[in-house]
Amino acid sequence: MSPLRETLIAALIVLGALFVLLGSIGLARLPDFLTRLHGPTKATTVGVGAILLASAIFFSGSESSAISLHELAILLFLFITAPVTAHLLAKAALHRQLPGTDVADAETPANDKREAPD
Secondary structure (H helix, E strand, C coil), X not given: CCHHHHHHHHHHHHHHHHHXXXXXXXXXXXXXXXXXXXXXXXXXXXXXXXXXXXHHHHHHHHCCCCCCHHHHHHHHHHHHHHHHHHHHHHHHHHHHCCCCCCHHHHHCCCCCCCCCCC
């Protein structure tokens, strides 16, 4: 394996690990439920995607010249299901009226000064 390929794989693994770490910290540190959804769905999806891309590059160079389809299928499945899961969790939180999910505050902008018609 060439040194350039090894460097690329190592960089993708480190980058993916950093994104997963940032997503985990965001899950623990953000104040309410809806903002906590951003950590796992955004950062962790990108982190796992980088690690899977590194795995696909590594295994495509060791066995054959074709890129590994298993990692790409996992990556596609992850990119489709993570946003859908976050959306469904947010809708469930709004439905159960969890603290910090006030629908009236979410629907009207803070600087809207229009008065209701008489």
